[in-house]
Amino acid sequence: MSAFDLYLNAVELNRPVNSDASHSKPRTQGVATRVYRAFQQRLTEWKYRRQLASLLNYTDAVLEDMGTSRGELIAAIELPLSEDAGETLAKWKAERQAFADKPLNFHLQG
Numbered sequence: 001m002s003a004f005d006l007y008l009n010a011v012e013l014n015r016p017v018n019s020d021a022s023h024s025k026p027r028t029q030g031v032a033t034r035v036y037r038a039f040q041q042r043l044t045e046w047k048y049r050r051q052l053a054s055l056l057n058y059t060d061a062v063l064e065d066m067g068t069s070r071g072e073l074i075a076a077i078e079l080p081l082s083e084d085a086g087e088t089l090a091k092w093k094a095e096r097q098a099f100a101d102k103p104l105n106f107h108l109q110g
Contacts, residue, residue, distance in 0.1 A: 042081040049077050049085060067093055 052073055055063065063070055072092055076085040 045081045045083075045085065049081075052077050052085060 055073055060070055076089050079085055
């Protein structure tokens with residue numbers, strides 16, 4: 001493990017490994033680390049969106065068996081990369097299941 005790795009771990013814990021490390025590293029390294037992590041997160045999300053896009057080749061019946069729909073996949077793919085498409089799809093699925101469990105009661109007036 002290099003001194004750089006130790007410093008990154010210390011930055012994550014919000015405390016320096018030793019007092020010399022906190023004074024010797026420039027402040028911009030924390031910014032660079034945050035930028036790198038944001039880039040890495042968006043790259044991972046972009047790769048996930050590409051996998052979701054490949055699911056659009058399946059028929060609607062197969063997608064329904066998977067527990068999603070073509071419209072949900074398209075909406076998830078079009079979300080900003082800063083949002084987690086997997087979490088959003090899971091939330092939509094939970095909402096759909098909660099709604100499906102409730103019977104529809106229509107009260108006609110007249």
